[in-house]
Amino acid sequence: MKSIRLFLLLSLLATITLVNFVALLHGYQSSMQKAQSLFDSRLESTARLIASANSEQAERQSIAQQQTPYSYFQIWDSGGKQLLTRSQNAPEAVTGELAEGFHEVNHASYRWRNYVYRDQHLNRWIVVAERIDIRYSLAEEVVLESLLPIVLAIPMAALIIWLAVGVGLKPLRQFADQVRHKRADDLSPIELDRVPAELTAVVGNTNALLGRLDEAFHREQRFASDAAHELRTPISVLKVHLHNLRQRLGNEDEDIALLRAGIERMGHLIEQILALYRTSPDQAAVKFEKVDMLKLAQSLIASEFVQFEQKQQQIELSGDNVEIEGNRFALETLLHNLLSNAHKYTPAGGQIHIRVRPLSGKVALTVEDSGPGIPEAQYERVFERFYRLQGDQHASGELGCGLGLTIVKHIADLHHATIKLGPSSMGQGLSVTVLFPQGEQS
Amino acid sequence: MLLNAVIIILREVLEAALIISVFLALSQLLNRNLWWMLVALVLGFGGAYVYAVNLGQVSMMAGGTGQEIVNACLHSLIFLCLLLFMISVPHQQHVSWRLLNLVTIILAVITAIVREGSEIILYINGFIGIPDLLSPVLMGGAVGAGIGLSVGVFFYYLLVNMRRSHGIWLGYLILLLIGGSMVAQAVEFMIQADYISATTPIWDSSHWISERSAVGQLLYALVGYEATPAPQQAAAYFISIGVLIAAAVISYTIRGRTP
Amino acid sequence: MKVILVCFGLILSYLPVAHAGPPVIEIEIRDHLFYPDTVPIPADTKVKLLVKNLDPTAEEFESYELNREKVIAGNSEAIIFIGPLPAGEYPFFGEFFPKTAQGKVVVE
The missing domain is CATH 3.30.565.10 (Histidine kinase-like ATPase, C-terminal domain)
Known part of the structure; x- marks a missing residue:
């Protein structure tokens, strides 16, 4: 995983997008269905209305300017052979089939939804049709209005999530920064402006560890330099006694030369250890x-x-x-x-x-x-x-x-x-x- | 118009997003860097545009079946890339295999984007002259792309955050299904172009899961679901998955023998 | 890329194309509508649909029942083979304008 912030941003955004859009599509679909059945029932009632308002059985001229260009009607005789009357924009032939119910047909460069109604009393067919694209665009316009804010809200949500996650992760970033920029010899505890619950254990344990380390460090230093310091005196005493011994026994004794070399070496070691701790970079x-x-x-x-x-x-x-x-x-x-x-x-x-x-x-x-x-x-x-x-x-x-x-x-x-x-x-x-x-x- | 735009864009974006997210996740699980993604995206969309612009000409070739042949080739190319990818994964320690592995990933992503992207470009392009429909189409496109990309993001993080071995296996499984569906689609195009004779469907499951339904569309994108596949299609689907498995197993075995 | 596509097409066009036989049925796309919107074809016969798109915009001929899917660029035509099919109704639609571009193949 590259970054917690990116992960949270993308996964939260994906969740919001998915949930919102799927809910939206569901709503869209059901409202479209509602609208379509509403349009269908209106078409049906229009057909009945035309049937009851128009009882003339003879053939007539088409009725002009009576209908909007989005819908038309035809009235056919029982055999479907003779067109009794029609609106001016209606086709002169049977489109689709004359069977009671809804059909979809092509006419005048548009797709139409028609309802064929069998008028039992006068034994004739009444066809009422509406342009499909108009039906959909009417229904869709309503839905679209409610959709736009949701789509536009996604980038806004992205920005807000990005900032919010950034604020939420601030203590973690602070912690990481302090750990990263700590000098090798700086064992002071890490301090954050505020410690969130998730980081309490991490910060607490780290500080406890740093504290123990600091203590151990000082103990070691003190011990080594104290020990070296304390050893100086006995060595000086040893040297004096060796000097006396040499005076008494003469310079030529091999054992005394070896003893002297050993004491020299020990003295050198102790001086070096003292120098090491006096000059160590942790020394304040x-x-x-x-x-x-x-x-x-x-x-x-x-x-x-x-x-x-x-x-x-x-x-x-x-x-x-x-x-x-x-x-x-x-x-x-x-x-x-x-x-x-x-x-x-x-x-x-x-x-x-x-x-x-x-x-x-x-x-x-x-x-x-x-x-x-x-x-x-x-x-x-x-x-x-x-x-x-x-x-x-x-x-x-x-x-x-x-x-x-x-x-x-x-x-x-x-x-x-x-x-x-x-x-x-x-x-x-x-x-x-x-x-x-x-x-x-x- | 809107719902339609959602479905078209979603279907294309989902297929491409699936391939891309699985490859991205596998790249990360196999410790590769991800700079190739940018290269593949740019080349893919460039290729998609070129294909979309020349689609009319391409269709007219080969006695009116040029489009089917190009599409079948694109799908076969993706399958080939998956095959070489599976073979090259076990040999990551060799530089040349590693390079081949990277090339197959890039090529597969580019091809997927060319194939899916060209349809999106053609579709959106058709509405630029129709301002009344453009806004619902763009809106629907945004919704469809949003859903498709979100699913891709989820897949990616699912694979990356799983236990490493599980993630790799699931990634492999998805690649197998994609491979099978690619070959099945290639066969379908060859049937459509009459290079392979069509016979009656081997089964008809459209009563249970219609290809029109949301579930059918999702299954189509994920596992290449067909309600009424030709026998050749079904055979190609299962054989190609078998080939991918066999290739991966053989490649692993060979690596096991030669240290 | 364009050159490659053209070359590719040239090679393809020399391939033997072995489907002179099946009857050809023309369908036109005008104003995002199929003419005719009902296509009768004989049962158990392979048929070659010649779909002419007279609109400036692209259309995708799609049918789940026929398992066909083909993009037809604006002002161009495309060939789609269907069948042999058992008797029945097989709806198809233009995926880019599905509300209006609808039709069906009636096998009888």
Whole structure:
């Protein structure tokens, strides 16, 4: 079914049309029948009248101007051989047959209905005829007058039904509009001007569902960030104790190195989880300011230059000074995550390019590396939480928790930016482009 | 005049509306879009006009039986379209069958409109010179068209709102009846033109349901009812329905075998 | 379309038409009336009706009893075969002007 409104309009209109017209035809038919029998009985009485008023038996001239052109009469002798008299417009021959009753005949380019009357007293035939088309048009004119308004009322009914159904369906349309235009993170209840009985359950259940969802959402967020926050302290304590242990046992113990790596990894994970919830787009009211992306990238690379140098990676920054509206901390995290991904997965001696440039009214931040890249089929999945390419057995043997790109995605969403993954222009490797809206040349 | 106009227009509109509504509903049930309807309507009325204008010439052809032959061809064409439609429905996943399916629908609708529309055009045309009769005829035409279209709308929504499988079966059933009635009418025209020799009617049911009565007219439009059919007509009716069923069944079976 | 119809007709007109035999009866349509309005034909005989429409408007010769239906354009003529029929009365009418165009075939 395409549209409820169209369905209601057409089916209601069809019902009205069918019921009205069939009733109308029925009325038409019975009133026509009534009219015809009325005309017939008039014809019959006219014949008797003529019989009683005209008793002359000899042949006479036709009687002129006595009858309307719509009717005529003949008087025949008993054998039907001799025409005793007739009205001027009557035929001179017997039309049809001389048998008592009604007959239909052709005469003078018209169809006539005649009544043949056997005058028993004077032993003769009297024929009275009326034009059929006149009889019908007389009867029809009356019926037609009553029919016209009904036929004209149908388009009017169509208009009224269309509007009425539109008004009736308004709450449903409002409901659909609100559901359609709801932002992904907007879990506030749906409110209609008035809720009709049929929609009460739908609106009620939807709002209850939205409420539960909202609650669950907040609970999850609170739990994760609280847990991460609470874990920070014991980790710091662990680090202090590890430091002390190292002082006592010396640096060379293998177990201590492993322990240290494990604690580092846990600390990193907790920092990332905290960053994830601080930057998630559902987080209300993040402070926005003008941020120069090129400058931001410059300072970030400067502070993290050592780690790139350790791996003999060439890092290159190019582009223009463009400002975007954004949250400095969040953008820093985004860039940091992209850079650290590039650093981790690009082999020693590889290349990393960062470019910032305006692109048709937007700002494009591109980070390219010469690492192994990501197969195209995985492009969607890498943004999922805790998803890592090839699980934990990544060939690079790098530590990671699978949250880096999820956080990038969150921050991009927060800034209404889009992320595009693609192959790097350096032959192999990954290219990540974040497209920020409303860039301004500074 | 009015009642007569109602009956003539209603009979023609009802037949065309029935075919169109069933095809529209089946198209929707078979998940097709409905743009073809507009094309078919325009081409159909264009064709109806051309046929109406040339009817006199056509009648004079083939020793005065041109009209019967053209009408018989039109009815046979509709039957052929129904046959190909039934055959092509089970193979909707192939592009070429799907195209054939669409072509048969469009062609059937166009042909139905040409056949029924040309009579309406000729009829209404005759009254343009007679202003006294024109208004009752137009009024009657409006009433007849209104009833015919309303029945079409009801049929359409009935089929569309039924359970999908039921809707398709009922649609098929109506197409079968239409197919049978088309072939029976084609045979009747061939008898009228004396290409098939007439014999005495196989039955006479005019005492029970007269073809003049409203019920008779409705049955004529729905199932091709005749009160006094020639044996050949009755045979053609049932054989053509049998052919349609057989074609549909065979086509389904073949699809079942070749995945 | 017109060309196609004409071509179609030309092909048809060369088809052998095997009905030279039956007697021809002429009926005229004038002022939406049939002349004659009573057509006597012999029983059990095939008859060829030649219906001439002298009106400018089209008419449809129709008879439920005879199972015949044929549109006759204005100022043209048409051929309708009827019979063989058993004795009886078979009314026919002009469907476009049924109040006036009425007649019957009387088989005797």
